[in-house]
Amino acid sequence: MxxxxxxxxxxxxxxxxxxxxxxxxxxxxxxxxxxxxxxxxxxxxxxxxxxxxxxxxxxxxxxxxxxxxxxxxxxxxxxxxxxxxxxxxxxxxxxxxxxxxxxxxxxxxxxxxxxxxxxxxxxxxxxxxxxxxxxxxxxxxxxxxxxxxxxxxxxxxxxxxxxxxxxxxxxxxxxxxxxxxxxxxxxxxxxxxxxxxxxxxxxxxxxxxxxxxxxxxxxxxxxxxxxxxxxxxxxxxxxxxxxxxxxxxxxxxxxxxxxxxxxxxxxxxxxxxxxxxxxxxxxxxxxxxxxxxxxxxxxxxxQGSITLFEMNVENEVVDTPSIRLNFIKHMRQYSEFTNILKVTADFIMDYGVVCDPKDIRVIIANLERENAILVRRTPCINNNGTPYKSLIPTRGHIIELRNR
Ligand SMILES: C[S@@+](CC[C@H](N)C(=O)[O-])C[C@H]1O[C@@H](n2cnc3c(N)ncnc32)[C@H](O)[C@@H]1O
CATH class of the missing domain: 3.40.50.150 (Vaccinia Virus protein VP39)
Structure with a gap:
């Protein structure tokens, strides 16, 4: 030593x-x-x-x-x-x-x-x-x-x-x-x-x-x-x-x-x-x-000062448009419903830790809204009868994604 x-x-x-x-x-x-x-x-x-x-x-x-x-x-x-x-x-x-x-x-x-x-x-x-x-x-x-x-x-x-x-x-x-x-x-x-x-x-x-x-x-x-x-x-x-x-x-x-x-x-x-x-x-x-x-x-x-751009762990600027394009490309392999956690883990294995989990959820939410991908939530309603909309799986809820 x-x-x-x-x-x-x-x-x-x-x-x-x-x-x-x-x-x-x-x-x-x-x-x-x-x-x-x-x-x-x-x-x-x-x-x-x-x-x-x-x-x-x-x-x-x-x-x-x-x-x-x-x-x-x-x-x-x-x-x-x-x-x-x-x-x-x-x-x-x-x-x-x-x-x-x-x-x-x-x-x-x-x-x-x-x-x-x-x-x-x-x-x-x-x-x-x-x-x-x-x-x-x-x-x-x-x-x-x-x-x-x-x-x-x-x-x-x-x-x-x-x-x-x-x-x-x-x-x-x-x-x-x-x-x-x-x-x-x-x-x-x-x-x-x-x-x-x-x-x-x-x-x-x-x-x-x-x-x-x-x-x-x-x-x-x-x-x-x-x-x-x-x-x-x-x-x-x-x-x-x-x-x-x-x-x-x-x-x-x-x-x-x-x-x-x-x-x-x-x-x-x-x-x-x-x-x-x-x-x-x-x-x-x-x-x-x-x-x-x-x-x-x-x-x-x-040292506490504010940075202008969101950075990823590699200290690179988070390039949301290109991450979104890569995510769309990534989704093409999922012709069957696949657990959102697996889709996300596979994405960061292919592209690296290019952004935060929340950035990926925003991309998924937008793609769902634009009807570009399918999201299946099981069960699809909450205990109070309202539709379950989250993209964060909790105990007893499964969220799956599929390419259109
Ligand atoms: C970076 S320190 C570990 C610090 C510890 N993880 C902590 O948080 O307190 C590395 C330690 O590895 C020990 N060490 C060095 N070579 C080793 C080896 N071949 N096998 C096991 N321990 C070793 C050193 O004595 C030292 O205590």
């Missing part, structure tokens, strides 16, 4: 708060819902840290355990059951102290990549949630993600902190330097783009093979070469690389969403939070969650 990471737990930084909010605000509705499957939940915090920061604020283990306690207390599920496992290669002792008030937890003093397969053995009946929050990229072997995707269980979801920009930095270092590159590339090309502090470095240079194992292929070489030759900006390279990385994950997980965490507009993200699941509900829940965090992050980025 780099010395730069030593002060990580002294006090929680702004970007860690965004990360923790994303985790906490997702885990609450996720847990309430998953308990109703009446199958046990196994939560694994694969890089758990100390449990608490030295300034007393909760780390990811305390955040999750607080949520689980509350969900178990109020759940109406028949057989609610949650077990949690916390892995850390350095802070197991601190975890024992800080988590001593909780039961049904396991603390493992070890390395995630060495112990995770054993932890997940024989979990056929389980819902599994893995929180993967390392300092850098070193431990993120893509083969393990493939393995998770193949595991036999009731459901599995991952939330990964992926330092995509850190990866590209390593990639540029690892690639051989030819003459063209030598002229174009300055080793400090990254320096003015991002704060050079912790979480970025692991103090080692990775080999080409190691990088391909992390990326899940060698597609990164082309992107890093273009970056080195200055044929694309580092901003564009990070975006392209992350997008292909998510596509690799999509070979094993149907729904993959990514949110860049950048503290200043136009700056490289500190990291990306990547969510992978096979369930529409998980994808939509995270889509909502990302949107809410985006507003908070936007306030940090603009």
């Amino acid at each position: 780099s010395r730069k990471n030593d002060d990580f737990f002294v006090a929680k930084r702004e970007w860690s708060k965004v990360k923790d909010d994303l985790l906490g605000c997702y885990l609450k509705p996720y847990t309430s819902k998953i308990l109703f499957t009446n199958k046990p939940l196994m939560y694994v915090d694969c890089f758990a840290g100390k449990g608490k920061f030295d300034d007393g604020t909760n780390g990811s283990p305390m955040i999750a355990l607080g949520i689980f306690e509350e969900c178990l207390r109020i759940s109406n599920a028949r057989t609610p059951s949650i077990s949690s496992c916390f892995i850390d290669s350095k802070y197991a002792e601190e975890l024992h102290v800080n988590l001593s008030q909780f039961s049904n937890i396991t603390i493992i003093d070890g390395r995630y990549e060495e112990v995770i397969r054993q932890i997940l053995e024989n979990k056929v009946n389980y819902n599994i949630f893995l929180y993967i929050d390392p300092f850098g990229i070193k431990s993120l072997d893509f083969n393990l993600f493939k393995y998770f995707g193949d595991i036999r269980c009731n459901s599995i979801e991952l939330l990964i902190n992926f330092n995509s920009f850190g990866f590209l930095r390593e990639a540029c270092r690892a690639l051989p330097v030819d003459d063209v590159v030598r002229n174009a590339y300055e080793d400090d090309a990254f320096e003015d783009e991002v704060d050079n502090d912790e979480e970025m470095f692991e103090g080692t240079t990775k080999s080409i093979n190691e990088l391909s194992e992390i990326a899940g292929g060698d597609y990164w070489k082309d992107i890093a070469t273009r970056l080195k030759k200055k044929l694309i900006s580092s901003y564009a390279a990070e975006k392209e690389f992350s997008s292909v990385y998510c596509k690799q994950l999509q070979k094993k997980f149907k729904y993959v969403l990514s949110m860049p965490i950048r503290l200043k507009q136009g700056q490289q993200p500190k990291y990306r939070m990547i969510h992978a699941s096979n369930h529409v509900e998980g994808c939509i829940l995270m889509f909502d969650n990302i949107t809410k965090r985006k507003q908070y992050l936007g306030d940090i980025q603009t």
Whole structure:
């Protein structure tokens, strides 16, 4: 571990708060819902840290355990059951102290990549949630993600902190330097783009093979070469690389969403939070969650000043007319009535998180009004006898869309 990471737990930084909010605000509705499957939940915090920061604020283990306690207390599920496992290669002792008030937890003093397969053995009946929050990229072997995707269980979801920009930095270092590159590339090309502090470095240079194992292929070489030759900006390279990385994950997980965490507009993200699941509900829940965090992050980025245009999570202007055109195109595949959540999740898988859920609902409402698509609501009337018009499915209501 780099010395730069030593002060990580002294006090929680702004970007860690965004990360923790994303985790906490997702885990609450996720847990309430998953308990109703009446199958046990196994939560694994694969890089758990100390449990608490030295300034007393909760780390990811305390955040999750607080949520689980509350969900178990109020759940109406028949057989609610949650077990949690916390892995850390350095802070197991601190975890024992800080988590001593909780039961049904396991603390493992070890390395995630060495112990995770054993932890997940024989979990056929389980819902599994893995929180993967390392300092850098070193431990993120893509083969393990493939393995998770193949595991036999009731459901599995991952939330990964992926330092995509850190990866590209390593990639540029690892690639051989030819003459063209030598002229174009300055080793400090990254320096003015991002704060050079912790979480970025692991103090080692990775080999080409190691990088391909992390990326899940060698597609990164082309992107890093273009970056080195200055044929694309580092901003564009990070975006392209992350997008292909998510596509690799999509070979094993149907729904993959990514949110860049950048503290200043136009700056490289500190990291990306990547969510992978096979369930529409998980994808939509995270889509909502990302949107809410985006507003908070936007306030940090603009320091409270008002922006003229609505921006999406990638800090691009929300281009409503083209999103509407793409949605119309997207609808052509639905010749049968299909759940609105699935239509929405498939749309963001194809086009990215280009806007907020509410923007998509406005587009659907307009298309319904214009008779361009069909909307079927079951039941079609509310308890008080009035027509059910909402586009937000609630318990007992199904909303489906079909192309005309
Ligand atoms: C970014 S911190 C995790 C912070 C934690 N999620 C929180 O919110 O409090 C990364 C942690 O991973 C641990 N670590 C580093 N390499 C590891 C590995 N291979 N396996 C498990 N833990 C590791 C470090 O000791 C450190 O506590």
